[in-house]
Amino acid sequence: MKHLIDLDDFSIQELDQIVHKAVEIEAHPEAYYGKLSGKILGTLFYEPSTRTQMSFQTAMLKLGGQIIGFDNPQTSSVSKGENLKDTVKVISNYADVIAIRHPSEGAAKAASLVAECPIINAGDGGHLHPTQTLTDLVTLMHEKGHLDHLTIGLCGDLKFGRTVHSLIKAMIHYPGNKFILISTKELTIPDYMKKIILNSNCEYEEISTLEEALPKLDVLYMTRIQRERFESKEEYLKQKDVYRLDTQKMRLAPEDLCILHPLPRVDEIEIAVDDDPRAVYFKQANHGVYARMSLILHILEQNTQTSIKGEIYPEKICSNSRCITQSETYLKRYFYRDKDGVMCCSYCDAHE
Template sequence: MNLPHLIDLDDLQVAQWEKLIMLAGEISKKPSDYFGRLSGKIMATLFYEPSTRTQMSFQTAMLRLGGEVIGFDNPQNSSVAKGESLKDTVKIMSGYADILVIRHPYEGSAKAASLYASCPVINAGDGGHLHPTQTLTDLVTLKQEKGRLTNLTIGLCGDLKNGRTVHSLLKAMVKFKGNRFVLISTEELRIPSYIRDILQANGCPFEEVFSLEEAIGELDVLYMTRIQKERFSSEEEYKRQNSIYTLDEKKLERAKLDMKIMHPLPRVDEIADAVDTDPRAIYFKQAAYGIYARMALILMLFDGSLPATAIPKPRTGGFSCLNLHCITQTEKYLPNLYKGSGDMLECEYCSQRILI
């Protein structure tokens, strides 16, 4: 049965993004008009890794809409600790709830969950891959705070390799005309090749630079990200990258007066506390917009405004995804799902390229 899911914003048309953004803006102006809309509905939140903002904003969104929330925020407190597969957990929980929200450390986990769920699934972050509801939040924030989603010079700084928020945002913003990107990172933390391919395929201008200080003056938006300790294989590797980029008052002296500073949070030390009082800093407002973005998404998944997600057909062949962080590495029963043609395929779960 085909159901509406949100695994990747690319599952939707830009016109549907715009409808979501518009509804979120309307909700933000008068949220009380939407209280109680989903009375009797149940959301299950399956959080296999830690979260504060994403988990609580989903819970807040559902509660404000009049629904109830069940689920877990630590897999060790569930049957996962006993060895239960993702498939079985999803089958059970989608029998209890009307909608599932899943966060998981392995890439492609939300796509895998959608194959077995009997209700809509929302991707709340799958490893270092995608985070579509954070991107929806970012689009709502930009629309409300900059007044447009076009003709922006956007700097993204920090862990661009593992930053799923970065990947999702880049994939989204290439769809709006006139946008340009400045990608600020170390050589080791550059964007993955599949994201670079998307930028090039869309004819979107971008440059990859090392210095935040030198780039900041040309930006309309600066999207800061933390160096993600949990994505590194060793403490030593993490320490080599940590604290390279810190936004402080001195660097802001070079920035435009109307530049907006965003961050998906949590932050560690990449934004100095003194920046919080700068009127250009909107990351706490950004977090608040996340509630309205998720309220809009939940409403549209329930009211039939979003289309059913196509179920990909398995492909045969003696090849497999080599990404060690792909969900297929741990959930061995999953069917082989690839897109593309010829000698170059892409894993349907994690977007890793496979040369056959």
């Protein structure tokens, strides 16, 4: 069985296949109704979600399948102290595929090590969100017609923004793409992500204002400042209103700009911008259903195996306080070395 923990688990050919099939499904949905009759999707959502959870459910229902799971761990045996391993081990015997969202980074990888069915990462803390990225790729294919030679601005929470990290890791595989990173110094993108960009021979530029970045962009990816990722309310309040896209700033943007946002929006995009044809974030949410339909079909057709990279270091502890290994202490401690020889956690990719 094959899992989707990180888009690196798929070749660029597989990504293209999934994206093009999603476009095909959206054009001809009737041809795919009932394709997964008798199959069951398990949704294990340890964190709140609207679009991701409901789009997975809608995708499975459109394919003729059924759904089990929870959207609040307090209504499950997790509230009694059940660990991640036991929950996944049991539910993976009930379901044909599981989508999991969890606040701890590396949780999806940990789940995949014990699951009896394929695992799809629906977001693990501030680490990755690969199915949102598939949604983004499908949206860009619809709006731009190609995924290469784009200047992509990423604005807001680039430190904890798992959607940003996953999008960069996908777009570096397409030639000619350039990234403009728009954030405060406190929320700048992690060093390991900068290394990934540099090692791919892509260009990136760091800018502190939207006004400076907008005229240069083909795509603007806005993100909210995530209250749940900050250790204190004071730190959050210092950051929350720094970046706001409004109709006045939009005058600086190219006519063919494409504005994406993974949602939910708080106040980083003015409501009036919704009426601008360059704002496609609600279309983006709709494309997410078809992206996930294509993904589920692809995963259930595979018989290849995804393995964990690295080796076990029993005495070593991940330095990332948000890593799943900090709470699920029974997990074997896997670490790998990156291209520069730096030791990294195999679950959350944190550099040691």
